[in-house]
Amino acid sequence: MTSSELNQEIRRKKSFLCVGLDSDPLKIPAHLNREPYPVFEFNKAIIDATHDLAIAYKPNLAFYEAMGTEGMKQLEMTVDHIRSVDPNLFIIADAKRGDIGNTAEQYARAFFIHYDFDAITLSPYMGRDSVEPFLQFPGKWAILLALTSNPGASDFQMQRFSDGEPLYEKVLRESSAWGTDDNLMYVVGATRPEYLKRIRKIIPDHFLLVPGVGAQGGSLDMVIDNGRSAHGGLLINNSRGIIFAGKEKDFAEKARAAAEEMVASMSR
């Protein structure tokens, strides 16, 4: 998918919504555990209830890997289901990988070819040769962690180098030369929306994937005002605030209501 195709979906749906499928098997409604694939059934119901509102889905791989082979099977089923519902939905593997050369190629093949994800999140710590293997697949994207929404972001990301530039800005500036705004995005946490204006000066056109709205307390309005590009350029993620909006049999309707409310505030 190209950035202009993605921006077109954003305009068409009047939405920046990315639904995070952090589908913890211990938190899904109890009645689903009678099904052979409870997490897949949960995801399927959420997807069926929200796909006309969402631009993207982002399964967080930790929750699937924690279940071993059963989890990975249900991840495959989930990606296949999203594809079958609407081929224009953007699917992000929230994997936060970061490895070199031959290993990075393995991961790229795994996520882009085997699982058919559109994008994968990566840590920039290992530098250019840990990112480039992910930029060789037409229509596929690498999403680099830049400034994350957790307290630990201040440990290293916000530390300033001798030229005055903080680590996360160096990551943005250096890495934006490794690819294009058609194959590189950045994670910038909604808990630090005041940084978004500066970030937009460094990378005016790249897509930003913004976690931390909702449960982590980031402001949606500030993220949109400071973070949008001329053409759109935002994917705003909400995980638990949508998928766990309800905990009973009507969880999918509750998820839809939460998604509708969020999308309504996006299109004001």
Place this chain on the structure above:
Amino acid sequence: MTSSELNQEIRRKKSFLCVGLDSDPLKIPAHLNREPYPVFEFNKAIIDATHDLAIAYKPNLAFYEAMGTEGMKQLEMTVDHIRSVDPNLFIIADAKRGDIGNTAEQYARAFFIHYDFDAITLSPYMGRDSVEPFLQFPGKWAILLALTSNPGASDFQMQRFSDGEPLYEKVLRESSAWGTDDNLMYVVGATRPEYLKRIRKIIPDHFLLVPGVGAQGGSLDMVIDNGRSAHGGLLINNSRGIIFAGKEKDFAEKARAAAEEMVASMSR
């Protein structure tokens, strides 16, 4: 496993060897592809041929994930086999993860409980709260990337902060306070052995996991001279140089010969 138990194994076997199970299914001997679990059969033969020489095994998860559920199944079988051969072998999930709170806990549970790994490699980019969840499991270890062996290490890791300290040193100094030398190790590439002396001044007792000897060109002698602690404190990894030493039916004997040669140079 504690650091003193690990150092005891190092003294008993006169070896720092960690065998990297980067078992690319496209590179294993062709005759194994007749088996139902070719990668597991490959790993089993390598383990059976080298377990008296090695201190640790390090499956690189990319190669298993690239095969989907079939790969993860063979990873489980591999860990179980190592455990059954010798419970004192140290098993590292080379996963290079890095995520926060609730996701990090999922990964910790996945790798430490579901798969029964002793240790997992992590990226430090997201800071303290991305590492701490891995330090809550008695006898289990987090291994943080500090200075990696690839060219991209110079993009960010070697950049100096305004106080003159390079990023990788700040990672060592800050993070060593988050745990102890019984639950934290560091990755330092063998391609930069001249940095090991400085690193030993910052963290005199922590274990170092050293990749990059062999295929990537690092010198074994320099790594041992500059990197060992008072009690041992090194795991020196070789992947392709051992597991792909032979490509025919005698691949396990060739792997043993390569491991023997490496261990002989370690105990000089």
